Amino acid sequence: MNDVIIDQICLSNFRCHENYSLKCKPDTTLILGENGCGKTSVLEAIYIALRGKSFRAVDREIIKRGAEFYRIELRYNDGEKVVAIYDGNKKTFLIKDKKSMRLPVKEKYPVVLFLPEDLHLVATSPTKKRDYFDRVLTQLNSSYSTSLSRYNKALKQRNELLKQENVNLEMLFSWNILMAKYGVEIRKNREKLVEKLNLELTDTYHSIADNTDEVVLRLKSCTGDVGESEYLKLLEMDFGRDRLTGHTNFGVHKDDYDFVFNNSLADGSASRGEVRSMVLALKFIEAREIFRTLGKKPVVLLDDVFSELDSARQKSLVSNFKDHQVILTSVDGTN
């Protein structure tokens, strides 16, 4: 699939939208409306059609209350379309008359999604930071998403066993092996991403905020730079603690990211505007990295963030995404 241009989106029974249709422009489309009128839901539907699942909920919560199905139809300007239907039990994608239960990897299209909460990324919880960068990695590398879901499955099983009274190391062995294998892969991918982002972070930051500040992203890896066998040993060494707490204490599911601003932690030292510029810089690099890696210009979905930025940052947002299809929402008409 080459660069796509969304021409129209049609929704049925999607959250508050019983029947909804929006014609999109190839450059910038603005969705305006009051709080609660369903703006984020439209971006959510586009995201599902392009990426396969929502960024904020499971399908069950998305069907309009009282309805039996939801339907999304995304039409491109080359005449192709993606249809996603969820009937309360299963989701089906229809592309070129082919049916599949998941959006096939080759039909996924990259998205740079900018949510209001991303503006607080620097100060948010480790879980949310991990989720954020995992989303970036998943788009860049589909095998990362396989490693992550296998790791999470093993973690879940292992945690269930740890809650049993008679648990012993032998019972955990096969899960430990999987967690070591995928844990090391996940850590390496996270390290590589951080390295790549850091190559451009400070310069991109300067292009938004004209100054000499230095911004560095740091992975706070919980496992350190270990290979599979060492990882396995460390996981097993923690068994006593795991049995007491009833969950797995060692592993990449505890990783965190720090933003370092002029050699201090940004959370606590950088101003609100500086933090916003850091996040903007991340988004710009993400879009460039997607294009370099996948050869596709991501669709940019901006949810309610424009009005949160001052005019210099708004201008920077517009000029950085001028070659992309941008769909943005806003509650007022002043922007």
Ligand SMILES: Nc1ncnc2c1ncn2[C@@H]1O[C@H](COP(=O)(O)OP(=O)(O)OP(=O)(O)O)[C@@H](O)[C@H]1O
């Ligand atoms: N499954 C559902 N069925 C019906 N309505 C729903 C469902 N899920 C959410 N809603 C409602 O849909 C409305 C639209 O939500 P959405 O988040 O898209 O609004 P929004 O326009 O982005 O609002 P805001 O400006 O506050 O961000 C809300 O009133 C929400 O309560």
Ligand SMILES: [Mg+2]
């Ligand atoms: Mg919203």
